[in-house]
Amino acid sequence: MKFLSAIILLTVAVAMADKDEDDWNFYKFQFGKKHSPKEEANRKRNFLARQRVMEKHNKENKDWQMGHNKFSDLSDDEKVSLLGAKPAIRRERLISREAAVPVLDRALPASIDYRTDKCMQPVKDQGQCGSCWSFATIVPLEFNSCNKTGTAVALSEQMLVDCDTGNGGCNGGMYDRAWQFIQAKGGVMKSSSYSYTSGSIGTAETCKFDSTAVGAKVASFGWVTPSLVPDPTAIMTNLQSNGPLPSGIKILDSFYSYASGVYSDPACIVDNKYDINHAVVIVGYGTTTATSTDPATPYWIVRNSWSNGWGLSGYFFMKRGVNMCNIESWAAFVKVV
Ligand SMILES: *[C@@H]1O[C@H](CO)[C@@H](O)[C@H](O)[C@H]1NC(C)=O
Numbered sequence: 001m002k003f004l005s006a007i008i009l010l011t012v013a014v015a016m017a018d019k020d021e022d023d024w025n026f027y028k029f030q031f032g033k034k035h036s037p038k039e040e041a042n043r044k045r046n047f048l049a050r051q052r053v054m055e056k057h058n059k060e061n062k063d064w065q066m067g068h069n070k071f072s073d074l075s076d077d078e079k080v081s082l083l084g085a086k087p088a089i090r091r092e093r094l095i096s097r098e099a100a101v102p103v104l105d106r107a108l109p110a111s112i113d114y115r116t117d118k119c120m121q122p123v124k125d126q127g128q129c130g131s132c133w134s135f136a137t138i139v140p141l142e143f144n145s146c147n148k149t150g151t152a153v154a155l156s157e158q159m160l161v162d163c164d165t166g167n168g169g170c171n172g173g174m175y176d177r178a179w180q181f182i183q184a185k186g187g188v189m190k191s192s193s194y195s196y197t198s199g200s201i202g203t204a205e206t207c208k209f210d211s212t213a214v215g216a217k218v219a220s221f222g223w224v225t226p227s228l229v230p231d232p233t234a235i236m237t238n239l240q241s242n243g244p245l246p247s248g249i250k251i252l253d254s255f256y257s258y259a260s261g262v263y264s265d266p267a268c269i270v271d272n273k274y275d276i277n278h279a280v281v282i283v284g285y286g287t288t289t290a291t292s293t294d295p296a297t298p299y300w301i302v303r304n305s306w307s308n309g310w311g312l313s314g315y316f317f318m319k320r321g322v323n324m325c326n327i328e329s330w331a332a333f334v335k336v337v
Pocket residue numbers: 144147148239240241242243244
C-alpha cells in the first residue's frame with residue numbers, strides 16, 4: 001500500500017514537472033523570450049513562482065484576473081524599473097493654482113471612455129526605464145491639443161526624459177513638474193522629431209531640444225484634489241471638462257499580472273497618501289452590471305505605459321470610490337495653449 005502511494009506521488013510529481021516544463025516552453029514561445037543558458041534557471045523559477053500565484057488568485061478572486069505577460073519571468077528588482085513616480089513632498093508649492101472643480105456645462109454621464117477617441121494616441125511602452133511620469137505628462141497634452149486643433153499629434157516623452165532636469169529621467173519624476181518645465185521651455189516637441197529610445201537602454205540621453213519642432217504648449221495646470229483628500233466626483237467632472245487626467249498609484253506585486261476585471265486589493269488602500277510609485281492616466285469611468293451573485297462595481301478606466309500587450313490592450317479597470325492605491329488623491333489636469 002505504502003509502495004503504491006509512493007508510486008502515485010512520484011507519477012504526479014513527474015507529471016507536474018512535465019507540465020511546468022511545457023508551460024515554460026510555451027510561455028517563452030508566446031512572448032518571444034530568449035535567455036542565455038546562464039539566465040534560464042532563474043527566469044524559469046520566476047515564471048513558475050508567478051504561475052502558482054496566478055492559479056491561486058484566479059481560483060479565489062472573482063473581481064479581477066491575472067494572466068501571463070512579458071513580465072512573468074522578471075525578478076523583483078527588474079520590476080521596479082517599470083515604475084517611476086516620485087511625488088514632491090510639498091506638492092502645493094510646485095503647481096499653479098486654479099479652481100479645482102470646473103462648473104459642469106451638462107450633466108455628468110453614467111460613463112466616459114476616451115480610449116477610442118480619435119485624439120487618443122496608441123498605448124506606448126516605457127520599457128526598462130522609470131519614465132512613467134513622462135508618459136502620464138504627455139497623454140493629456142496629446143489629447144487636449146488634438147481636441148482643440150482637430151489634428152492628432154504624438155508628442156515626445158524622450159524630450160522630457162532627457163531635458164527636464166527637475167525630474168529624474170529613467171529614475172522617476174512627476175507630471176506637475178514636467179508641465180511646469182514644458183511651460184518654461186515654450187513647448188514639448190513632436191515625437192516624430194524626438195522619438196523614444198530610453199526603453200531599451202534604461203537611461204536618459206543628451207538633451208536635443210529643437211524649438212522649431214514644438215507640437216504643443218502648456219497654458220495652465222492644477223491638481224483636481226489640492227489637499228490630497230480623495231474626491232471621485234471632482235475627478236469625473238474634470239474628466240468631462242478637461243479630458244484624460246494623470247494620477248499616481250501604489251503598485252503591488254500582483255498588479256504586474258493584471259489581465260482583466262476591476263482591480264482591487266485591500267492591501268492597496270493605505271493611510272499614507274504619499275505612498276505612490278507609478279504614474280498612469282485616468283481616461284474614463286463606468287460601472288459593471290450587477291448579476292445575481294455580484295453587485296455593480298464602479299470603476300475607473302486607466303491607461304498604463306507598459307505597451308498594448310499588457311492588461312486590457314494597455315489599459316486596466318480600478319475600483320472607483322474607495323481611493324484604491326491612492327488613485328483618487330493624485331489626479332491633475334492640464335490645459336493647452
Ligand atoms: C473637446 O472639444 C469639444 C468641441 O470643441 C468640446 O465641446 C469638448 O468639451 C472638448 N473636450 C474636452 C475633454 O476638452
